[in-house]
Amino acid sequence: MQDVEKEMMLIANAGEARSKAMEAIQAAKFKEVDRARTLLAEARVSSRTAHKIQTSLLQQEASGNKYEVSVLLIHAQDHLMNAITVIDLAETIVDLFEAS
Template sequence: MENQENLQLIMGLIINGGNAKSDAMEAIHAAKVSDFELADQKLKDSDKGLVEAHHSQTSMLTAEASGEKAELSLLLIHGQDHLMNAITFRDMASEVVDVYKKMAGVAID
């Protein structure tokens, strides 16, 4: 895999993972003020960011499985860390939003 292409994929992990985490945090803040419509939208936005980050990750995994070794770098590790933290944070945000909904007497999906 070309170095520039690899860098773009890594940046996809970092940017989309970061956006997904930020959207999940915004969902919690919205739920905290009982704006559950916005909270649900922000969780959906977070999911979209995770899908985009997964596309980058899948491209790198596919290339490596095809024999194109990825250069292990601190930037790649940072990108993977962003993605894993975003996934964990998104899962927790969903639970927190549900708790706020329950406290407000709103039906949980």
């Protein structure tokens, strides 16, 4: 996989993870806790896929292959960090809706 392709896949998977987490919050808001939990599980799968891509980029650089930092890579990293944060928050919000 080419570097740009990796970056685009990182963006796509991180974006999918964030979207699923946001859907989970909406489902919990409407007392659809089982659906919310399913969406969170799907979000974690997409997040793990994105993280594996990120790890491959890190390993590439750690092995001595210089990796050019581009705006696209920065954007991809931003998407992944946001996805992880939203998933963490969504899990807590779903728990709160479930307990209420």
